[in-house]
Amino acid sequence: MKRIGILTSGGDAPGMNAAIRSVTRTAIYNGMEVIGFRRGYEGLLEGDVIPLSVSSVGGIVHRGGTILRTARCERFTKPEGVREGLQRLKEYDIDALVVIGGDGSFHGAYELHKLGFPVVGIPGTIDNDIAGTDCTIGFDTACNTALQCIEKLRDTASSHERLFLVEVMGRNAGFLALEAAVAAGAEYAMVPEVPFDLDLLCKKLRYAKERGKSHSLIIVAEGVMPASELQSLLKDTGGYDARITVLGHIQRGGSPSSFDAVLASRLGAGAIDALIRGEFGTMVGRINGEIVASPIQVSWEQKKKLDTGMMELVEILGI
Protein backbone atom coordinates (compact mmCIF):
# COMPACT_ATOMS: atom_id res chain seq x y z
CA MET A 1 0.00 0.00 0.00
CA LYS A 2 1.85 3.09 -1.26
CA ARG A 3 -0.64 5.82 -1.92
CA ILE A 4 -3.94 6.40 -0.15
CA GLY A 5 -6.79 8.81 -0.77
CA ILE A 6 -8.91 10.51 1.87
CA LEU A 7 -12.16 12.46 1.73
CA THR A 8 -14.80 13.89 4.06
CA SER A 9 -18.40 13.50 2.97
CA GLY A 10 -21.94 14.37 4.16
CA GLY A 11 -22.55 16.85 6.98
CA ASP A 12 -19.36 18.19 8.56
CA ALA A 13 -18.62 17.44 12.21
CA PRO A 14 -16.16 18.94 14.71
CA GLY A 15 -13.10 16.69 14.81
CA MET A 16 -13.02 15.85 11.09
CA ASN A 17 -9.83 17.90 10.73
CA ALA A 18 -8.21 16.04 13.62
CA ALA A 19 -9.09 12.80 11.80
CA ILE A 20 -7.61 14.08 8.50
CA ARG A 21 -4.40 15.01 10.34
CA SER A 22 -4.21 11.66 12.06
CA VAL A 23 -4.82 9.63 8.89
CA THR A 24 -2.26 11.70 6.97
CA ARG A 25 0.49 11.60 9.56
CA THR A 26 0.00 7.92 10.45
CA ALA A 27 0.08 7.01 6.75
CA ILE A 28 3.24 9.06 6.13
CA TYR A 29 4.83 7.56 9.27
CA ASN A 30 4.20 4.17 7.67
CA GLY A 31 5.81 5.18 4.38
CA MET A 32 2.68 6.04 2.38
CA GLU A 33 1.71 9.08 0.33
CA VAL A 34 -1.63 10.79 0.94
CA ILE A 35 -3.93 12.52 -1.54
CA GLY A 36 -6.97 14.47 -0.36
CA PHE A 37 -10.14 14.66 -2.49
CA ARG A 38 -12.02 17.89 -1.89
CA ARG A 39 -15.82 18.13 -1.53
CA GLY A 40 -16.30 14.42 -0.85
CA TYR A 41 -17.21 12.08 -3.71
CA GLU A 42 -17.94 15.15 -5.84
CA GLY A 43 -14.21 16.00 -5.78
CA LEU A 44 -13.30 12.39 -6.47
CA LEU A 45 -15.45 12.40 -9.63
CA GLU A 46 -14.14 15.79 -10.73
CA GLY A 47 -10.50 15.13 -9.88
CA ASP A 48 -10.39 17.95 -7.31
CA VAL A 49 -7.29 16.74 -5.46
CA ILE A 50 -4.64 18.11 -3.12
CA PRO A 51 -1.57 16.27 -1.92
CA LEU A 52 -1.44 16.14 1.88
CA SER A 53 1.86 16.37 3.74
CA VAL A 54 2.98 16.40 7.38
CA SER A 55 3.01 20.21 7.30
CA SER A 56 -0.19 20.77 5.30
CA VAL A 57 -2.18 19.09 8.08
CA GLY A 58 -0.38 21.13 10.76
CA GLY A 59 -2.39 23.57 12.88
CA ILE A 60 -5.77 21.96 12.16
CA VAL A 61 -6.30 19.57 15.07
CA HIS A 62 -8.36 22.19 16.91
CA ARG A 63 -10.27 23.58 13.92
CA GLY A 64 -13.95 22.91 13.26
CA GLY A 65 -15.29 22.07 9.78
CA THR A 66 -13.13 20.18 7.32
CA ILE A 67 -10.17 21.54 5.35
CA LEU A 68 -11.11 19.09 2.58
CA ARG A 69 -14.62 20.57 2.44
CA THR A 70 -17.58 18.25 2.08
CA ALA A 71 -20.69 17.62 0.03
CA ARG A 72 -23.57 15.22 -0.41
CA CYS A 73 -23.02 13.72 -3.86
CA GLU A 74 -26.11 12.50 -5.68
CA ARG A 75 -24.07 11.09 -8.59
CA PHE A 76 -22.22 8.69 -6.30
CA THR A 77 -25.48 7.03 -5.23
CA LYS A 78 -25.77 5.57 -8.77
CA PRO A 79 -23.74 2.58 -10.08
CA GLU A 80 -22.34 4.68 -12.99
CA GLY A 81 -21.07 7.26 -10.49
CA VAL A 82 -19.33 4.61 -8.39
CA ARG A 83 -17.70 3.07 -11.50
CA GLU A 84 -16.51 6.53 -12.56
CA GLY A 85 -15.12 7.08 -9.05
CA LEU A 86 -13.22 3.80 -9.28
CA GLN A 87 -11.80 4.92 -12.61
CA ARG A 88 -10.55 8.18 -11.05
CA LEU A 89 -8.96 6.32 -8.13
CA LYS A 90 -7.07 4.18 -10.65
CA GLU A 91 -6.02 7.24 -12.67
CA TYR A 92 -4.57 8.80 -9.52
CA ASP A 93 -2.84 5.54 -8.65
CA ILE A 94 -4.61 5.30 -5.30
CA ASP A 95 -4.32 1.95 -3.50
CA ALA A 96 -6.98 2.55 -0.80
CA LEU A 97 -9.52 5.18 0.22
CA VAL A 98 -10.35 6.45 3.72
CA VAL A 99 -13.86 7.93 3.95
CA ILE A 100 -14.79 10.15 6.89
CA GLY A 101 -18.55 10.67 7.21
CA GLY A 102 -21.89 9.18 8.16
CA ASP A 103 -23.78 6.14 6.90
CA GLY A 104 -24.69 7.80 3.57
CA SER A 105 -20.98 8.27 2.88
CA PHE A 106 -20.31 4.70 4.00
CA HIS A 107 -22.84 3.37 1.46
CA GLY A 108 -20.68 4.88 -1.30
CA ALA A 109 -17.53 3.37 0.24
CA TYR A 110 -19.24 -0.03 0.44
CA GLU A 111 -20.07 0.11 -3.28
CA LEU A 112 -16.39 0.73 -4.05
CA HIS A 113 -15.47 -2.17 -1.75
CA LYS A 114 -17.88 -4.46 -3.62
CA LEU A 115 -16.02 -3.57 -6.83
CA GLY A 116 -12.85 -4.81 -5.14
CA PHE A 117 -11.38 -1.46 -4.08
CA PRO A 118 -9.88 -1.26 -0.54
CA VAL A 119 -11.75 1.21 1.68
CA VAL A 120 -11.97 2.03 5.38
CA GLY A 121 -14.58 4.30 6.96
CA ILE A 122 -14.23 6.65 9.93
CA PRO A 123 -17.58 7.63 11.52
CA GLY A 124 -17.95 11.42 11.63
CA THR A 125 -21.39 12.91 12.27
CA ILE A 126 -22.99 14.91 15.07
CA ASP A 127 -25.98 12.55 14.94
CA ASN A 128 -24.17 9.58 16.57
CA ASP A 129 -26.53 7.29 14.64
CA ILE A 130 -23.88 4.80 13.54
CA ALA A 131 -23.58 1.30 14.96
CA GLY A 132 -20.07 -0.14 15.33
CA THR A 133 -18.89 2.70 17.56
CA ASP A 134 -20.02 4.01 20.92
CA CYS A 135 -19.55 7.57 19.69
CA THR A 136 -19.11 9.23 16.34
CA ILE A 137 -16.68 12.10 15.81
CA GLY A 138 -18.44 15.41 16.50
CA PHE A 139 -21.23 14.13 18.72
CA ASP A 140 -19.63 15.20 22.00
CA THR A 141 -18.84 18.70 20.72
CA ALA A 142 -22.36 19.13 19.33
CA CYS A 143 -23.81 18.08 22.71
CA ASN A 144 -21.65 20.68 24.43
CA THR A 145 -22.64 23.36 21.93
CA ALA A 146 -26.32 22.55 22.41
CA LEU A 147 -25.84 22.60 26.17
CA GLN A 148 -24.21 26.05 26.13
CA CYS A 149 -27.09 27.42 24.05
CA ILE A 150 -29.76 25.82 26.27
CA GLU A 151 -28.11 27.25 29.39
CA LYS A 152 -28.39 30.72 27.89
CA LEU A 153 -32.02 30.11 27.04
CA ARG A 154 -32.67 28.99 30.59
CA ASP A 155 -31.59 32.42 31.88
CA THR A 156 -34.18 34.27 29.85
CA ALA A 157 -36.80 31.52 30.29
CA SER A 158 -36.42 31.81 34.04
CA SER A 159 -36.52 35.64 34.10
CA HIS A 160 -39.74 35.72 32.08
CA GLU A 161 -41.21 32.50 33.57
CA ARG A 162 -41.56 31.04 30.11
CA LEU A 163 -41.83 27.72 28.41
CA PHE A 164 -39.15 27.17 25.76
CA LEU A 165 -39.09 24.50 23.06
CA VAL A 166 -35.59 23.85 21.77
CA GLU A 167 -35.24 21.96 18.48
CA VAL A 168 -31.96 20.10 18.08
CA MET A 169 -30.52 18.23 15.09
CA GLY A 170 -30.01 14.48 14.83
CA ARG A 171 -31.87 13.59 11.63
CA ASN A 172 -33.91 10.47 12.48
CA ALA A 173 -32.15 9.80 15.76
CA GLY A 174 -32.55 11.21 19.26
CA PHE A 175 -29.01 10.80 20.66
CA LEU A 176 -28.17 14.49 20.57
CA ALA A 177 -31.57 15.57 21.96
CA LEU A 178 -31.48 13.10 24.83
CA GLU A 179 -27.89 13.83 25.84
CA ALA A 180 -28.55 17.58 25.76
CA ALA A 181 -31.80 17.15 27.73
CA VAL A 182 -30.11 15.23 30.55
CA ALA A 183 -27.12 17.58 30.67
CA ALA A 184 -29.28 20.71 30.66
CA GLY A 185 -31.79 19.37 33.19
CA ALA A 186 -34.69 19.80 30.78
CA GLU A 187 -38.22 19.01 31.90
CA TYR A 188 -39.00 16.86 28.88
CA ALA A 189 -37.22 15.26 25.90
CA MET A 190 -38.87 14.22 22.66
CA VAL A 191 -36.99 11.72 20.51
CA PRO A 192 -38.02 9.75 17.40
CA GLU A 193 -37.27 6.42 19.07
CA VAL A 194 -39.96 6.85 21.78
CA PRO A 195 -43.60 7.73 20.98
CA PHE A 196 -44.64 10.89 22.73
CA ASP A 197 -47.79 11.55 24.71
CA LEU A 198 -49.13 15.10 24.36
CA ASP A 199 -51.57 14.72 27.28
CA LEU A 200 -48.80 13.54 29.57
CA LEU A 201 -46.62 16.44 28.47
CA CYS A 202 -49.42 18.96 29.21
CA LYS A 203 -49.96 17.30 32.60
CA LYS A 204 -46.26 17.66 33.40
CA LEU A 205 -46.28 21.31 32.40
CA ARG A 206 -49.33 22.00 34.57
CA TYR A 207 -47.71 20.24 37.51
CA ALA A 208 -44.50 22.26 37.01
CA LYS A 209 -46.51 25.48 37.11
CA GLU A 210 -48.40 24.40 40.24
CA ARG A 211 -45.10 23.62 41.93
CA GLY A 212 -44.01 27.17 41.16
CA LYS A 213 -41.27 26.31 38.63
CA SER A 214 -39.97 29.50 37.07
CA HIS A 215 -39.59 28.00 33.60
CA SER A 216 -39.80 24.81 31.57
CA LEU A 217 -37.51 23.56 28.85
CA ILE A 218 -38.53 20.93 26.32
CA ILE A 219 -35.88 19.50 24.00
CA VAL A 220 -37.36 18.24 20.76
CA ALA A 221 -35.33 16.23 18.25
CA GLU A 222 -35.85 17.44 14.67
CA GLY A 223 -36.78 13.84 13.73
CA VAL A 224 -39.96 14.07 15.85
CA MET A 225 -41.43 17.30 14.52
CA PRO A 226 -40.39 20.91 14.02
CA ALA A 227 -40.53 22.95 17.24
CA SER A 228 -43.05 25.24 15.49
CA GLU A 229 -45.47 22.31 15.11
CA LEU A 230 -45.12 21.41 18.78
CA GLN A 231 -45.68 25.06 19.64
CA SER A 232 -49.04 24.99 17.82
CA LEU A 233 -50.01 21.66 19.41
CA LEU A 234 -49.31 22.98 22.90
CA LYS A 235 -51.25 26.15 22.20
CA ASP A 236 -54.27 24.27 20.85
CA THR A 237 -54.27 21.50 23.46
CA GLY A 238 -53.22 23.22 26.67
CA GLY A 239 -53.31 26.93 25.89
CA TYR A 240 -49.54 27.20 26.36
CA ASP A 241 -47.69 30.16 24.95
CA ALA A 242 -44.25 28.70 24.25
CA ARG A 243 -41.20 30.34 22.69
CA ILE A 244 -39.18 28.30 20.24
CA THR A 245 -35.48 28.15 19.37
CA VAL A 246 -34.08 26.08 16.53
CA LEU A 247 -30.39 25.48 17.23
CA GLY A 248 -29.72 24.39 13.63
CA HIS A 249 -26.29 24.33 12.03
CA ILE A 250 -24.57 26.06 14.94
CA GLN A 251 -24.42 22.51 16.37
CA ARG A 252 -22.09 21.46 13.56
CA GLY A 253 -19.49 24.17 14.09
CA GLY A 254 -16.76 25.02 16.55
CA SER A 255 -13.52 23.49 17.75
CA PRO A 256 -13.74 19.83 18.72
CA SER A 257 -13.94 19.01 22.42
CA SER A 258 -10.97 17.17 23.86
CA PHE A 259 -13.06 13.97 23.65
CA ASP A 260 -13.66 14.45 19.92
CA ALA A 261 -10.06 15.48 19.13
CA VAL A 262 -8.77 12.35 20.89
CA LEU A 263 -11.43 10.09 19.33
CA ALA A 264 -10.64 11.47 15.85
CA SER A 265 -6.90 11.04 16.39
CA ARG A 266 -7.33 7.44 17.54
CA LEU A 267 -9.77 6.52 14.74
CA GLY A 268 -7.54 8.14 12.09
CA ALA A 269 -4.59 6.02 13.21
CA GLY A 270 -6.92 3.02 13.54
CA ALA A 271 -8.02 3.40 9.92
CA ILE A 272 -4.43 3.19 8.67
CA ASP A 273 -3.74 0.20 10.95
CA ALA A 274 -6.82 -1.52 9.48
CA LEU A 275 -5.53 -0.89 5.93
CA ILE A 276 -2.08 -2.23 6.85
CA ARG A 277 -3.71 -5.36 8.32
CA GLY A 278 -5.71 -5.77 5.11
CA GLU A 279 -9.07 -5.26 6.87
CA PHE A 280 -10.77 -3.72 3.85
CA GLY A 281 -14.45 -2.83 3.63
CA THR A 282 -14.50 -1.94 7.31
CA MET A 283 -15.23 1.05 9.52
CA VAL A 284 -13.22 1.76 12.62
CA GLY A 285 -15.02 2.60 15.84
CA ARG A 286 -14.36 2.89 19.54
CA ILE A 287 -16.19 0.25 21.55
CA ASN A 288 -15.67 0.12 25.33
CA GLY A 289 -12.45 2.10 24.94
CA GLU A 290 -10.95 -0.17 22.25
CA ILE A 291 -10.48 0.72 18.58
CA VAL A 292 -12.32 -1.96 16.61
CA ALA A 293 -12.80 -2.52 12.86
CA SER A 294 -16.26 -3.84 11.87
CA PRO A 295 -17.72 -4.55 8.41
CA ILE A 296 -18.75 -1.14 7.07
CA GLN A 297 -22.36 -2.22 6.44
CA VAL A 298 -22.78 -2.69 10.20
CA SER A 299 -23.16 1.10 10.31
CA TRP A 300 -26.60 0.92 8.70
CA GLU A 301 -27.61 -2.75 9.01
CA GLN A 302 -27.50 -2.65 12.81
CA LYS A 303 -29.61 0.08 14.36
CA LYS A 304 -27.74 1.80 17.17
CA LYS A 305 -29.96 1.69 20.24
CA LEU A 306 -30.85 4.76 22.20
CA ASP A 307 -30.50 4.28 25.94
CA THR A 308 -34.15 4.56 26.94
CA GLY A 309 -33.08 4.53 30.59
CA MET A 310 -31.89 8.07 29.90
CA MET A 311 -35.46 9.01 28.92
CA GLU A 312 -36.58 7.79 32.31
CA LEU A 313 -33.85 9.85 33.90
CA VAL A 314 -35.15 13.02 32.23
CA GLU A 315 -38.61 12.06 33.49
CA ILE A 316 -37.44 11.52 37.06
CA LEU A 317 -35.08 14.49 37.30
CA GLY A 318 -37.47 16.86 35.55
CA ILE A 319 -40.35 16.46 38.05
Ligand code: F6P
Ligand atom coordinates in the same frame (compact mmCIF):
# COMPACT_ATOMS: atom_id res chain seq x y z
O1 F6P B 1 -26.24 14.54 9.58
C1 F6P B 1 -25.88 15.74 10.17
C2 F6P B 1 -27.00 16.75 10.07
O2 F6P B 1 -26.57 17.94 10.69
C3 F6P B 1 -28.35 16.31 10.64
O3 F6P B 1 -28.41 16.40 12.03
C4 F6P B 1 -29.28 17.22 9.91
O4 F6P B 1 -30.57 16.68 9.81
C5 F6P B 1 -28.65 17.36 8.55
O5 F6P B 1 -27.28 17.03 8.71
C6 F6P B 1 -28.76 18.72 7.94
O6 F6P B 1 -28.24 18.64 6.66
P1 F6P B 1 -27.91 19.91 5.76
O7 F6P B 1 -26.65 20.53 6.31
O8 F6P B 1 -27.71 19.33 4.42
O9 F6P B 1 -29.05 20.84 5.89
